[in-house]
Amino acid sequence: MTEPAILNAVGRTYPQTRPYEVGREHIRSFARAIGDDSLTYRDVEAARALGHPDVLAPPTFPVVFTQEAAEQVTGDPELGIDFSRVVHGGQRFVYQRPIRAGDRLTCVVVIEEAKTLAGNLSLTLRTEVCDADGDRVLTEWSTLVVRAAGT
Numbered sequence: 001m002t003e004p005a006i007l008n009a010v011g012r013t014y015p016q017t018r019p020y021e022v023g024r025e026h027i028r029s030f031a032r033a034i035g036d037d038s039l040t041y042r043d044v045e046a047a048r049a050l051g052h053p054d055v056l057a058p059p060t061f062p063v064v065f066t067q068e069a070a071e072q073v074t075g076d077p078e079l080g081i082d083f084s085r086v087v088h089g090g091q092r093f094v095y096q097r098p099i100r101a102g103d104r105l106t107c108v109v110v111i112e113e114a115k116t117l118a119g120n121l122s123l124t125l126r127t128e129v130c131d132a133d134g135d136r137v138l139t140e141w142s143t144l145v146v147r148a149a150g151t
Contacts, residue, residue, distance in 0.1 A: 097137055
């Protein structure tokens with residue numbers, strides 16, 4: 001890893017990802033995997049009864065496609081990040097609206113912060129997630145820690 005290159009990469013914006021098509025079965029499978037049996041994630045009629053056009057995705061569902069978008073950063077040859085040393089440090093989501101079946105979502109990833117902490121590198125990535133109309137659905141922040149050699 002070339003630390004100065006990473007520290008100087010704050011503000012770097014990566015290309016928009018290809019659309020991720022959110023399907024009912026993707027949502028149902030994710031809800032099942034996290035042990036959430038809410039009918040809002042599984043049953044169209046239950047979701048419609050609450051005023052939604054289709055089933056909604058659980059709040060942490062974006063990890064399915066934002067992680068792939070972040071690979072643009074971890075795989076950037078100019079930054080030289082050794083992915084075997086990367087540890088997930090945290091993640092948060094701020095929603096403008098829920099994700100629902102039928103959405104076609106794209107991501108744009110920005111390196112928002114890069115700093116050294118106790119010899120390790122901490123990267124904060126901001127991912128803007130938009131629908132097919134270009135309207136923002138959510139913003140996701142994730143922190144990646146690149147462990148120093150020998151740790």
